[in-house]
Amino acid sequence: MLRIKISNLKPGARLGKDIYSYDAQLLLPRGTVITQEHLHHFAARGIEEVFIMDSRPRPKSGKPFADVYVDSLQAVKSFMLEAKLGKSLDVEEIKTTTEMLFLQVFDEIDLFRQIRLMKEKDDYLFTHSVNVSLLCILIGRWMKCDEQVIRELGVAGLLHDIGKVYIDSEILNKPGQLTKEEYEEVKKHTTLGYNLIVQNGSFSHDVANAALLHHERADGSGYPIGTKGYNLPFYAAVTAVADVYDAITSDRAYSSRSSPYTAAEILWEESFGRLDPRITKVFYDKIANFYVGNQVRLSNNEIGVVIFVDPSMPTRPIVMVDDKFYNLATDRSIFIQEVID
Ligand SMILES: [Fe+2]
Numbered sequence: 001m002l003r004i005k006i007s008n009l010k011p012g013a014r015l016g017k018d019i020y021s022y023d024a025q026l027l028l029p030r031g032t033v034i035t036q037e038h039l040h041h042f043a044a045r046g047i048e049e050v051f052i053m054d055s056r057p058r059p060k061s062g063k064p065f066a067d068v069y070v071d072s073l074q075a076v077k078s079f080m081l082e083a084k085l086g087k088s089l090d091v092e093e094i095k096t097t098t099e100m101l102f103l104q105v106f107d108e109i110d111l112f113r114q115i116r117l118m119k120e121k122d123d124y125l126f127t128h129s130v131n132v133s134l135l136c137i138l139i140g141r142w143m144k145c146d147e148q149v150i151r152e153l154g155v156a157g158l159l160h161d162i163g164k165v166y167i168d169s170e171i172l173n174k175p176g177q178l179t180k181e182e183y184e185e186v187k188k189h190t191t192l193g194y195n196l197i198v199q200n201g202s203f204s205h206d207v208a209n210a211a212l213l214h215h216e217r218a219d220g221s222g223y224p225i226g227t228k229g230y231n232l233p234f235y236a237a238v239t240a241v242a243d244v245y246d247a248i249t250s251d252r253a254y255s256s257r258s259s260p261y262t263a264a265e266i267l268w269e270e271s272f273g274r275l276d277p278r279i280t281k282v283f284y285d286k287i288a289n290f291y292v293g294n295q296v297r298l299s300n301n302e303i304g305v306v307i308f309v310d311p312s313m314p315t316r317p318i319v320m321v322d323d324k325f326y327n328l329a330t331d332r333s334i335f336i337q338e339v340i341d
Pocket residue numbers: 160161189214215
């Protein structure tokens with residue numbers, strides 16, 4: 001329930017508490033949908049504030065998304081720092097964090113928007129780990145996996161880049177292109193993370209494999225092994241998709257972020273020979289639901305609102321700019337540069 005000033009009250013809100021007159025007469029019962037007429041009535045009677053029902057979707061954990069996100073970042077920082085100092089992984093902290101994230105992710109919440117609002121909260125490695133965990137959980141839900149599998153996917157996402165704590169941060173944060181030697185160094189985060197998770201002994205082999213194999217690609221171009229074909233273990237294949245999506249939509253030392261539309265297009269292209277199409281397809285199909293209503297900046301710098309998304313072409317919607325429409329499915333010269341809100 002929210003207490004709200006009449007000046008901020010809009011028609012359509014639902015009353016959260018009965019309203020009484022000064023002489024204790026019931027004026028309006030709880031649950032009434034406020035109309036414009038009610039607003040005039042309140043003003044005439046000198047009513048300044050009312051309680052309305054809070055219609056914002058509540059996650060089942062009962063905690064706002066932003067709080068859970070910040071708590072998770074703290075936890076990731078602390079267990080990553082401990083790992084760097086040679087201490088063993090804090091299993092309890094990792095499982096509690098995943099449980100918090102697990103309770104936040106449901107089909108109906110706009111995770112992409114929520115993540116976008118949290119982007120610059122901390123170092124890339126920490127936010128990226130939380131984001132990949134959230135996206136792995138979301139993909140698990142979309143694929144209707146067993147709840148225990150979904151939780152484990154969350155752990156896999158949270159730990160997939162843990163090996164990076166052993167890589168020189170100057171290399172990780174280098175703005176320009178990496179030298180061959182530096183790239184070889186970065187590649188080691190896969191095996192280092194795998195070893196750390198296996199040595200700990202508290203996590204499944206699937207979780208360790210996600211850390212080892214999330215950069216493998218079906219065409220053999222990935223690392224550390226360079227295996228060919230769509231034969232990655234499931235957790236590694238899901239983590240790979242979540243990892244690519246978050247990397248493209250984040251600002252990194254060497255490139256600025258792309259819009260979720262560009263990311264979806266890249267994922268689609270990557271499905272032909274690199275990422276597992278069984279997972280990119282689900283991601284690509286579902287993502288369309290979240291695009292309607294987005295305010296976007298087009299590549300011609302105009303700002304508009306996405307008003308229609310064709311599920312077979314989610315990255316080429318119809319965008320309304322003032323009183324004109326751009327159909328990006330037919331007008332291929334224009335694309336969505338950025339999602340604004
Ligand atoms: Fe990685």
